[in-house]
Amino acid sequence: MELKPISCMVLGMLRLGATSGYAIKKAADASTSRIWPVSLAQVYPELARLERHGLVVRHEDPHGARARARYELTEEGEGALVAWLRSPSETEIQIRAEGMLRIFFIDALPRREQVVLADRAQELIRDLRAHMYDKDLRGPLDDFDEHGIRGPLLLGRLNEAMLERGQEWCAQLEALLKAELEAEGSEG
Amino acid sequence: MELKPISCMVLGMLRLGATSGYAIKKAADASTSRIWPVSLAQVYPELARLERHGLVVRHEDPHGARARARYELTEEGEGALVAWLRSPSETEIQIRAEGMLRIFFIDALPRREQVVLADRAQELIRDLRAHMYDKDLRGPLDDFDEHGIRGPLLLGRLNEAMLERGQEWCAQLEALLKAELEAEGSEG
């Protein structure tokens, strides 16, 4: 069977301890959502597909009167996950950042408003930084460290490093634009 | 009319000197494609839509026997572009990075292969860095500097700063994993 990114997300999250579709979605929201967002409407059909192909097994696991399904990785499932990690990544890094796109077209604005754009860009990065691997939302993935799991932490640090630099850069741009604005003001 | 991101891309690129749909696509590929990719199948219908709403005017501009359309921003078009830049950005930064996602699940691999993942991540970032505002492909936007246009340069520098840090970080991770691998090897 063909493994799509959503398949790998599901397999990976199951391996890290999420058991239900709902839990997978929650764990993803709290960790990888800014790198690879997933929706429940993807998770449930994907779990069914993975089960049909024998990569996961489903156990009915009701909680009181509320129905619940618990999923487990099979050996084939674990193998498929590892095979994916070994395979060369065919897709490049893609970014969709309308706020950053505005920087590209910043010259259409007068200096005074350019400063605002720089500030907004910084805010966007700060926001992204804050939600990358949200400590308050980790939930079922809380005890990574205790199990020798460090992937999530590593990805978090990588993002942190890059975004910190980006934020610094935006702050510098804002300062520069402000300085230019004042220079213009004292001239005119 | 509602301005979608593709609308703003088209308006912005027209303002920066691209005149035909094809030229807009080329300019976007050479500059903003990694931040906001566009396809010709978006550009042509969007140009028609913008014309219907009076934000651009179309002039037939054949080149020999080959039909060609030249588009110009109207005052309303320029105004719409500026209004977009002034408006708060509703969409957050979104990233799709399968290669980075693998870092998250890196623990499923033995140490030896974790090193490969770190190397691949670095390569992905290097690749992204190389194609962010490709100097050889700029084409119609070549003479930005001479016209007091610096947006493209600023965005390029922001990306450069962030990605440089990311690449450094990946190199460090790779070195760390290699060191751990050797330590394990000498133990066993």
Add this chain to the structure above:
DNA sequence: GTGTGCATGTAAGGAGTTACATGATTGC
């Protein structure tokens, strides 16, 4: 003379999101 690039569009398909539909449990 032929391949690459310029140039403009349309149609079909896929991936992913939002909305819909339903109901139990738990904490305040």
Add this chain to the structure above:
DNA sequence: GCAATCATGTAACTCCTTACATGCACAC
């Protein structure tokens, strides 16, 4: 009691990409 959360799914829709269709111009 009531809101938020847990929990599972389906249906409709949207955005975007790939493929299709067509043909001139220019450089080698």
